[in-house]
Amino acid sequence: MSDKTDITLTINGHSHAIRVESRRTLADAIREDCGQTGTHIGCEHGVCGACTVLVNGEPVRSCLMFAQQADGKEIRTVEGLADGDEMHPMQRAFMENHGLQCGFCTPGFLMLAVGVLEREPDISDHDLIDVLSSNLCRCTGYQNIIKAVRAAAVEMRQS
């Protein structure tokens, strides 16, 4: 139980040398060991998607991955989306389309949507809603999230 391993998590380009038990989840390591609390934990069983981060560009539920599995990989979290004061088009689109209320699920949706659109900029609307249906939101009823992601998709394709 107390066997700990030295690993390095690279989060938004910054290296964090940490020592973790093998059972430590990536979500806990990002939040507690690396201090990046923008990634939220909503269910710890991989259904709600609040903890979604990008690992080597792929959306991943960080509650279902062990920190050791992410050793040496490139992790991106919500804290890395904006460029200084300049929000990422996805963040701006969520604001302009009222795609968030309490904001708890928001980082997960942002990372899910950014990850998918970076890989598949021309994703069909049907597939996009399919992807977005993998995360849960309890406030918005989803329509404004869908509108925001569609708006950001247009902007991301142009940039």
Next chain:
Amino acid sequence: MSAGAKATLVGKSVLRKEDGPLLRGQGKFAADINFPNQLHMRVVRSTYAHGNIVSVDLASALAIPGVVAAWSFADVADIPPIDFRLTRLEQLAAYRQTILAKDKVRYVGDPVAVVFAEDPYLAEDAAEHVKVEIEELPVILQADGEIGEFRNGLPTETALIKKGYGDVDGAFANAHAVVSLSLSIGRHSGVPMETRGAIGRYIAETDMLEMYGAAKVPHWNRDQLAKMFGRTAANTNLFEGHVGGGFGIRGEMYPEDVLVCLAALRLGRPVKWIEDRREHLIAANHSRQQTHHIRAAIDRDGNILAIDNEFFHDQGGYMRTHAATVPDLAAAMLPGPYRIPAYRVLGHIRLTNKTPGGTYRAPGRYESTFVRERLLDAVAAKVGISGVEVRRRNLIATSEMPVTRALETLGTDIVLDSGDYPKLLDKALNGIGWDDLQTQITSRRKTGELVGSGVAMFVEKSGLGPFDDVRINVGTDGLVEVVTGAASVGQGVETVIAQICAEKLGASYDNVSVIHGQTNRIARGLGAFASRVSVMTGEATRQAALKLRDKALAAAAELMQLTADQLDIVDGEIVRLDGGTGPSMTLAEIAKALEPGGNLVGDSEPGLFAEASFESKHMTYPYGVHVAVVSLARDTGGISVERYLVAYDIGKAINPMLVDGQIVGGVAQGIGGALYEEFTYDDRGEPLAVTFADYLMPTAREVPDVEVIISEDAPSPLNPMGLKGAGEGGTNAVGASIAAAIDDALGQPGAITQLPVTPQRIKGLLNAKV
């Protein structure tokens, strides 16, 4: 700058003040709060639904290195049970929950012991080493079955709710016909995406107890914690950070909140508790489960002469902070928007061996709207008229407003303050294109499709008093701070309060910040529930802003050697109404002049600030219409909501974008309760919905693009802006309208008698039809 440029903000869909930090991952939710040297708490919960506690052995847990303390009931026997916040009935006091189970457990999830350790993983390990021996007892899982024993001879029927008016028996005796239905609503809850969390901290040098992770009602919880620990409110403070959804469930006082504070006091270290999702689904409040037996006496035209209703409310294991609130609201609000000449209701509040109950968005009304609207549909079927027509005939006319119901709830008499119910029905039907819709449905049915539409109407309540206080201060930097006793559960409180303040004061929206949920900033406050904040805090803000404006203008007049009525404040700058130029002043400069020792202070209290209290004895009553269009899959019984429209009259919308968001989000939760979500149990009381794979909340696939009509026909006469709350109208009638639409799709009037409606149920009804 000329006076004509003054910005109108109330009524505008301005972007939210809250969004920046939330989008950048800078939110401060409960789990994000940490203090040096903190301990982590883990709760050991009953795995039996009902039983006598034979023994709780903490020794093995305490023996683990890093475990600092562990408690069972004996360690906390001096702490009184958690008291009622609303709808207190004295006979309910004996049914309150202690912070750890005393001698019996009453539901799976009942806290039996707690463990405190250096690390949350370790605390969880240690909790598994606590040995709890329980002698299992028979369970009660039906609220409408036999009455059992709570303890010491106390029956599990904790109280009866009786309300009514008029000659019900006479109306039934003389009725043309009687329509009777038995209807039930499943067990649901708000299930916010953030689980509960609480961090207790005791600062010995100032004798200050603090709790972080507060929500909804921080001031009430502060007062209760102080009382339970024999402390005073002055040395107890609660702090609300970001809150990941409220919906009624979050922020009520639970055993865990008391335990972290007690542990902080006793152990002298900060104590953090973050609920996991399984715990949330079995330990935080459930809601809604009721069975109703309702009858209507009607005349030959389908006019309702009287309603007689008896219902059973499944409260679960204990009476929690809401006491009788949910069944009381169900009973009081059941008559809805209709002219009901005589009404009688008898509600049984029953304990069962399930998770205890509290409120969930539109509490009591989601339930009673389903019951009443099913009844209206049954009346329509009985006399051979449409669902729309039966509603038109029974709706209260505008000329009858205000209507006093001779019913009371939440300590207020029900007086429907204003409304044009028939007009809103027309708006909703026009909005959805009702006649075309019926034509389309008819033609689709000819090709074998199972498709149907349903309408439901309701009256909501909002703006519960009795008071709200606001203090607005302008700093010497010109920044405006509004300190409120409100709370934010994610609904956009900062935005709407800033809109009102900025407009009424004449400040820039960007320069206004809004404080909520901090008990050290304002002496009293009622928080955020019952769609009250926009109405109560909003009006107090308006009053304080206008007072502050007068104060600022009086000072400016003196400094500028003009009279106050020649001046206005626009975007934080004092301007001359006549458009004349000359030296201008800003609010910041006036604040400087009013600083202690400033040249304008004189004998009055220094500072550019104002306070106001708004008191209200009555609630305001928004009202709405829901229209659902559903189709059914003949092979699977699958139900899809093709279209959904909500028309909601809230008097005046401060920010239509946020109102729309409230309504659409409310509909999504309503759809969950109507079609997917349910806390079920096996016959030993073992909960079957303990993950998100069992408790099915709607996803982006299940929620249609909701059409919203925000109507402002009936401003409330109870506050100058005419506000009514918008938080619950999206949820209220979803079960009712979807049930009606499914009936219509099936061609079986009255087929749907319980929520949620599952594909299995639809399949059964389709098979029965053949």
